[in-house]
Amino acid sequence: MRVQGAIIGLYFYLIFPANIIGLWWAVGSPLVMDTNSICRKTRRLAGKQRAICRKEPEVVEEVAKGAKVALLECQYQFRTRKWNCTTQKRSLSKILRHDTREAAFVYAITAAGVVYAVTQACSMGRLLQCTCGNNLRDTATDGEWEWGGCGDNVEFGYQKSREFMDARRRKKRRGDVTTLVQLHNNEAGRQAVQRYMRKECKCHGLSGSCTLETCWLKMPVFREVGDRLKQKFDGGAKVISSNDGKHLIPEGETIKPPSREDLVYTEESPDFCKRNKKEGSLGTKGRSCDPNSMAVGGCDLLCCGRGFSRKQVTLHENCKCRFMWCCEVICDTCVNIKTETRCL
Template sequence: MRIQGICVCLYFYLMFPANIIGLWWAVGSPLVMDPNRICRKSRRLAGKQREICRTEKEIVEEVANGVKLSLAECQYQFRQRRWNCTTVRKSFARILRKDTRETAFVFAITSAGVVYAVTKSCSAGKLLQCSCESSQRDMATDGEWEWGGCGDNVHYGYIKSKEFMDARRKKKRGDMTTLIQIHNNEAGRTAVKNYMRIECKCHGLSGSCTLKTCWKMMPYFRDVGNRLKEKFDGAAKVILSNDGKKLLPDGVTIKPPDKEDLLYSEKSPNFCKSSRKHGSLGTSGRECDPKSPGVEGCELLCCGRGYDSKQVTFKENCKCEFHWCCKVICQTCIVEKTLHYCL
């Protein structure tokens, strides 16, 4: 699902009866990603969120940027599934009232997006309170290279994401939803922090690379999304321990989940039909592929209801030639294509 031209607004609302601050995205004009609007009703925010709103408005702006990045990635990862990370306001709010796999992914990818946005802004010099990562420069590299450059200060982004995303009012005993959300938030941050990549630059005459300096960069956000999508597919169902303090696997044969696993406690609806109660819009009218046996195939995506086919005609560039120097000249071709839509 493309989101070009769509304005995204970050809201926080109080989810009753658990008194937990939940995160949701709402889409539509004239809502704008404005830190002032996010913080305007700061009395409804948890303590650390309120403090950041008062003293670090620039961090709130990066939180909003992180949510926008996460939304795009969520819609990419689920573009061919029955639930496609739709941002219809009431639908999305109802999705996040349940502790399902989908909710687990949303919290994880959002926390990851906030880490990413804050860290990138830090590396770009937009945040005066942080600088490049330099702690790696004291580590030995056996002469293969020297640490240098401006590495991504992911630790700072991690801390700010944790402060803002994990802020909670006093947790009641047996509050399983809060435990699950905080775990999934951490899984998202870990998907960034634990998978840093090394980037290097050669120095020397004619690119001889007599000296090579390297620094650590965050993974590409698409890789973060792919990793969390794999965790979504293998998410672990959990129950609350008798003392109300821990999450346990729902089954004696299931291994205890680790920090990188996504957790849920409620079964997801099948999202085949429209359901106001579950926030499902159904799959009627969705484009599908009749030749695919996968989740994007008409059999699975249309839930056995069948599909309709429609012939469409459109224009596209073709027979393009490069002319020296320096332009590409293309012809316009009329293309016919058959599209298939779920009934």
């Protein structure tokens, strides 16, 4: 339990906004979130994590950035769902204590975010220990384009994500289904970046002609990564441990084994309709919903059959703004009446 608590604490340490205080690590030590704080509790870090903290503090800074980007993406992807990846009242820490599909997504998107941030830092020259990606290929081209340019070094980002995110769990791998599940979902997140690199090219030639193209590999935009992992969440596979405790196998005999890109879970998700402090569910009471939609995010589904209320809200907003020479922007104030619809 201490190891699992430390992992949860590390995730909290990474993904919460910097102005939140009173975070809880393992048994409840209050902490202030900032990049340097991640490495202050070195006794709680595994070997690889400790080594990165000591030798590559600039990588830790990118790890923290990637985890924050991941949290924002999680909240975007689940903005219309009953569970919306909220960080209120430490609900996320309780979600991460169980191997549900929601926890699988958080682990995967965080590992992907770390790959993304570290790789991006390499390309922008913020990390001295890595260079551009090696996009050169042994295969010949047809003469119209060739590999070159400064590609994204996703291999380095992948490596650092694996070292930092997997280190503690790998110490307790044998026979522990939670370890296998979390390592699998971490890898699924990294695959959502690494396997979907895209080719970008630049033309060369006289007078704007494109007699030759130089091409390199770039990461997909992170929204595409989030979309892909959200699809994997919807099709997540429920698994159990194999007899030898070394592998994950589908719970159902007719279900195919999960691939490296699939998300896996062992526990059913709680009912997020109602508030349940123990499970980390805040319920959907007070959530904004769309009364005209029958899909996810519509009031019928989001309000769990409890109904909804409508309220008119008067907003005073800037409008008809114009630039006055020199140098002032003048706006009128417009009254905008909107109808808010919220779950009961």
